[in-house]
Structures are given as structure tokens and as C-alpha cells.
Amino acid sequence: MGPTRVVDILRDQPVGRPVTISGWLRTRRDSGGLSFLEVNDGSCLASLQVIADTTLANYDGEIRKLATGAALRIQGQLVASPASGQAVEVQASAITVLGPADPATYPLQKKRHSFEFLRSITHLRSRTNALGAVARVRSALSFAVHRFFHEQGFLQVHTPVITTSDCEGAGEMFTVTALEPAALQGPDPFGADFFGRRAGLTVSGQLQAEIFALSHGRVYTFGPTFRAENSNTSRHLAEFWMVEPEMAFCDLAGDMQVAEGFIRFLVETALEECSEDLELFDRFVSKGLIDRLVQVRDRPFVRLTYTEAVAELERSGRDFAFPVRWGLDLQAEHERFLAEEAARA
Amino acid sequence: MGPTRVVDILRDQPVGRPVTISGWLRTRRDSGGLSFLEVNDGSCLASLQVIADTTLANYDGEIRKLATGAALRIQGQLVASPASGQAVEVQASAITVLGPADPATYPLQKKRHSFEFLRSITHLRSRTNALGAVARVRSALSFAVHRFFHEQGFLQVHTPVITTSDCEGAGEMFTVTALEPAALQGPDPFGADFFGRRAGLTVSGQLQAEIFALSHGRVYTFGPTFRAENSNTSRHLAEFWMVEPEMAFCDLAGDMQVAEGFIRFLVETALEECSEDLELFDRFVSKGLIDRLVQVRDRPFVRLTYTEAVAELERSGRDFAFPVRWGLDLQAEHERFLAEEAARA
Numbered sequence: 001m002g003p004t005r006v007v008d009i010l011r012d013q014p015v016g017r018p019v020t021i022s023g024w025l026r027t028r029r030d031s032g033g034l035s036f037l038e039v040n041d042g043s044c045l046a047s048l049q050v051i052a053d054t055t056l057a058n059y060d061g062e063i064r065k066l067a068t069g070a071a072l073r074i075q076g077q078l079v080a081s082p083a084s085g086q087a088v089e090v091q092a093s094a095i096t097v098l099g100p101a102d103p104a105t106y107p108l109q110k111k112r113h114s115f116e117f118l119r120s121i122t123h124l125r126s127r128t129n130a131l132g133a134v135a136r137v138r139s140a141l142s143f144a145v146h147r148f149f150h151e152q153g154f155l156q157v158h159t160p161v162i163t164t165s166d167c168e169g170a171g172e173m174f175t176v177t178a179l180e181p182a183a184l185q186g187p188d189p190f191g192a193d194f195f196g197r198r199a200g201l202t203v204s205g206q207l208q209a210e211i212f213a214l215s216h217g218r219v220y221t222f223g224p225t226f227r228a229e230n231s232n233t234s235r236h237l238a239e240f241w242m243v244e245p246e247m248a249f250c251d252l253a254g255d256m257q258v259a260e261g262f263i264r265f266l267v268e269t270a271l272e273e274c275s276e277d278l279e280l281f282d283r284f285v286s287k288g289l290i291d292r293l294v295q296v297r298d299r300p301f302v303r304l305t306y307t308e309a310v311a312e313l314e315r316s317g318r319d320f321a322f323p324v325r326w327g328l329d330l331q332a333e334h335e336r337f338l339a340e341e342a343a344r345a
Numbered sequence: 346m347g348p349t350r351v352v353d354i355l356r357d358q359p360v361g362r363p364v365t366i367s368g369w370l371r372t373r374r375d376s377g378g379l380s381f382l383e384v385n386d387g388s389c390l391a392s393l394q395v396i397a398d399t400t401l402a403n404y405d406g407e408i409r410k411l412a413t414g415a416a417l418r419i420q421g422q423l424v425a426s427p428a429s430g431q432a433v434e435v436q437a438s439a440i441t442v443l444g445p446a447d448p449a450t451y452p453l454q455k456k457r458h459s460f461e462f463l464r465s466i467t468h469l470r471s472r473t474n475a476l477g478a479v480a481r482v483r484s485a486l487s488f489a490v491h492r493f494f495h496e497q498g499f500l501q502v503h504t505p506v507i508t509t510s511d512c513e514g515a516g517e518m519f520t521v522t523a524l525e526p527a528a529l530q531g532p533d534p535f536g537a538d539f540f541g542r543r544a545g546l547t548v549s550g551q552l553q554a555e556i557f558a559l560s561h562g563r564v565y566t567f568g569p570t571f572r573a574e575n576s577n578t579s580r581h582l583a584e585f586w587m588v589e590p591e592m593a594f595c596d597l598a599g600d601m602q603v604a605e606g607f608i609r610f611l612v613e614t615a616l617e618e619c620s621e622d623l624e625l626f627d628r629f630v631s632k633g634l635i636d637r638l639v640q641v642r643d644r645p646f647v648r649l650t651y652t653e654a655v656a657e658l659e660r661s662g663r664d665f666a667f668p669v670r671w672g673l674d675l676q677a678e679h680e681r682f683l684a685e686e687a688a689r690a
Contacts, residue, residue, distance in 0.1 A: 002592070043562060143495050153350055215472040
């Protein structure tokens, strides 16, 4: 059913067999009566090279005019590629132009675009290498979250997004209403509203997950949560997906064991299933990323008590902005020192 | 780490081996110096029988006073059960009462409770057979959704819940605001709001999923969606989780193939992994449920064109509330006749 995915072709490399692929043109290069088309279908970072020649009926009329972004269906045969940098390519027997792209108006071209520019074309940016890779990694990790908990005997519970509980005051809530602003008046503005009282968007599924932990033992939630704080830090967005496990009959050691196993499993999955995408990030977005991930996967996690942590911080001789003394809360700068410097030493 | 789950014990039945389980007491029965405790941990519908006797230090002081709902940790040995209806039971060597339950105030007892009554104790109702089973089936099917699409090469995309798009007018939207009602005034009530304009809860992730289908080929969303219509039908709730696949380079036949495979896979998963829970529903909630599911799993899906459907409806001689004529839309009653009667004939 449907076209073969490029990721499957590159993995299996069925040379000599007919293939049909569909995707979007990344580049076209003409040379000696041939056109070399780089076609990407989003199934992986790599594109597949397609060779078109003058035996194609629409070669002069369409193929030689193709520009970046065109949607194509290609039938042909997979052959060993004489060019370096790729093992196989497609010798096209028919190319159908499903949708052309006008280079005068299509905003993506063969060059690096800034993330700021890509923000202005959200409908197209997932066709770029970097944001296409983000989508693949996010999907692989999302599935890995479910796999990990499923294999460990956790039940997924879907906790409500609209709620009247602020969950121990985890953050500022958005209000949800079915009324027009003009109707939200008087001493009881939400009295005539959908739920008959003020309701908002959840800041956490924790309370509902705890209920299910007390009937099913081990449960987790994985859904969107919300904060109405206008924060522009790396801490959280107004809307983000959060994983929350809850376990009955568990102690702190068991909790740490699950948490460590979870992190390791996600990192391992990313390294195994998304290596091509991670290499892109390592090269262009965050140098050393893969080394850091390998360390997380392979090195034992340090576990230390609060008392040991305070002693470690005091021993460091560092000049922290917040004071360090047994009895005081640890601040982000303290946790960062412990995780990024002390534990690695 | 932690207790062994009852579902694993009943599957593996490691007779003669020491086991530790934790769960909630369903019933206690005393007979001839022994107490028979039915302990359920939510990992499956079945409870595990635990035998307590006077050799336990806390037998007279605690065990003989235990009531439904108590949280227990039991250490003991798994032995073959002489009683009918169960293959194994636990001979307890130690029972720790983690939390007692007072029969005078604990609302669940060994009898059938109405769903209406259970609505009034949402914090406890997942401990009942029926709603505990719902939680297990829902979790199994949720994971099956991800497995199906993952195996078929679909990427999961997380589409925004807060949006300014009403997605082709799929339904009435809830409004989301970070302002107090008194601030939502004047000619531009949402001008000073979090997003600087009116925003609401998504009615569908379709538009965003289409964007990713046009860069990655096959994608799906699985997240909460919302309708602000005060509808008390079986059509939809104010908040519900929806699965939306989007495929580029696909036609109607390919679409039907995926849809049919998807339904079959979910039904098959439920029948295989949740048979005990489905038997409960079949007996007490929806007679004939398992037969209906087996038919969906095993029988070919009928495919017919609009023209064939209209002809079938006209041939039926039925007296429908809405007229049937080529060119008119099919109504719910027509679809129901085709699916529930014509296709089964």
C-alpha cells in the first residue's frame, strides 16, 4: 500500500528491484542530459537520489523545471550508485509531479535558514533538516515513554485537562470558559458557565494519578499541562507535555530506581533509533551532544543524601549566589554544580 | 524492586517460592482459626487469596479486625490451593497493615454499587471491578494505538491544545484566558491577554497534523480535544482523547485499508490482553460484547460506494425519518442501518 519509505529503502537496499517513492524535492542538478533529484520523504534525514533522463516523456516539459519543494511520485529501479556518499539511487522510469513549487515564492531553499525565519513559516518548517529531525526524535521518545512504563507494568491514565483543582498550587492556571466576556459579570461570573463554576487548565495530573495508583499500584500520565505564567525561561512553556508516574507501595529507593531506568531507556532509544538525527544536532545545534548522552547511558548515577550534598557544596569552596547551610533548600545553582561538576569529577 | 504483581503471580504460579504482594483487601472470611483474605492490587481483575493464621504475631490484634479497603503488604509462600476456583494461594508469614479502613465510613463493600453512586466517590471508584477494568482496557488500547501507528511507520505529532484556529468549524470552542473576568472588558477584551488575542481549546489537531503529513508522510495525533456544546448524547464529551491519522500520497483505498487495520488491531489487542475484563463487561454491562468484537476482528469489512449505499437503503423499504435519494447526505440512522443490519445480513 502506498509508496515505500526512504528509510526502509536505505536500510534494506533492494538493488535491482522496482520501487515507488513519494516525497518532496530538496534539490535538482542537471548534468549531461541527466537530472539528479534529491528527494526527501521525512521518514529519515537522508534524501534518496533519483536519476531522470530524456527517456521520460515529461523530462523537458516538467522535470527540468522542477524546483525545491515540489511534491513528486517516482517509479523506477533501485541501482547501486556510482557516486560517493550514497550506496544506492533510483533510476526513474516515470515521475509524476503531484505539486510544483514556484522558486519565486517558495521560502525554503538549499541553504541554512535561521530558526527565527522558520518561526515565520510554521506550515513549512518541518520540511527542514533540523525541525524534521526534532519531529522524528520527539515521536521516537514519546513512544519510548509508553514502552518503558508498559514493560514495567504501569497503567496509563488519562487525567482531565479541564479541572477545578490547582494541584497543590503548582503554577498559575489558565481559566476556561464557554461564555462571552460580556456574560462574565456580576458577583458570580462563572455561575452560568459550562461547569457552573470557575474551571481552568490543569497544571498537573498528579492528584488524579494518585487516585489510580491507590487502586492499580503503578500508573503514569503523559499529556499536556499548562502554566499561565509569562515565563521566557527554559523552565517551561505555557503548554507542554509532562510524564508523571505514581507508585503505591514504593519507597524512595524504588522511586530512584524507576527514574534512573527511565532516563537511561530514553537516552538509549534516542541513541539507537535516532542516531542520524542526533548527529545533525551534534554538528549544528549542540556540540558534544552524543558524548553527553553516551555518558548518561553508560555511567552509574550518583546517589547522595541531602546531608552529603550540603557537605559536597561546602567543600567546593564555590561562591554561590544563595547560601549553603544544612537546613536550607538547595537552589538551582547548587543542583547544577552537583550534577554538572561534582558528579562528573 | 517492590512487590510482585498479582497478574504475574497468577500467570507464572511459582508454587513453593516466597512472594511479597501489596494490595487492598476485598473481603475477609474467618473459619476455624484461619482468615481468608482476598487481596486485589489492580494489576488484574482477579484477587489473590491469602491465608492468615494464629502464628502471625498480629493475628488477633490486627488481622481479625481487617475490613474491606485496607492496604496490606503480605509476605509468604505461594502454595497450591485446595479450594476450587483458584489454583494458588499465599500462605502468609507476615502481614503489615499499611492503612486500615473503617467499615463504618469506607463506602465500598462486597456488593454491586450503582455507577451513579460511584460517581459520588470518584477517588475510590477505580477500586471496583468494573471501573478498575475500564482503566486497564483503556490503558491497553491507548498503548495499542501507539503500537499500531509506530509499526506502520507513522510519526506521532503533539498538536497544540491552546489554539486560535477552530479547524473548519468542527465544534464550539472553549475560550482560554489568563485574565480575571473584570479585565475582559472593552472593545478588545483579549488584547491584554496571554496571547494578545482570543484563544481557545482545540477541537481537532487535524490542521497541524496535515502540516506534518506534508513533511513526514504519515503522522498521527493522539491527545485531548474539546467541545463547548452542552451535549448529553453518546457523540462526544466536553473533553475527550481523539486519534487523527494524516497521510500524504494516499488515496481513499489506502485510507480505508489503514482504518480497517487499525480497528482490527485494537479489537484483537483487547480480546487478547483484556479477556478477563471483557468477560466482566460481557456478563454485567453489555451482553454479547465478546461475540460482537470477535465478529469485527474476523469478518471482512464491507466496502461500498455512496451510490451502492443509497441503492441498498432504497431497497430496504425502511421508513427512515430523513429522506433517502441519490444526492442527499446520509444521516446517522442510514449509517446505522447499513452497518448494523445490511452489512450483517
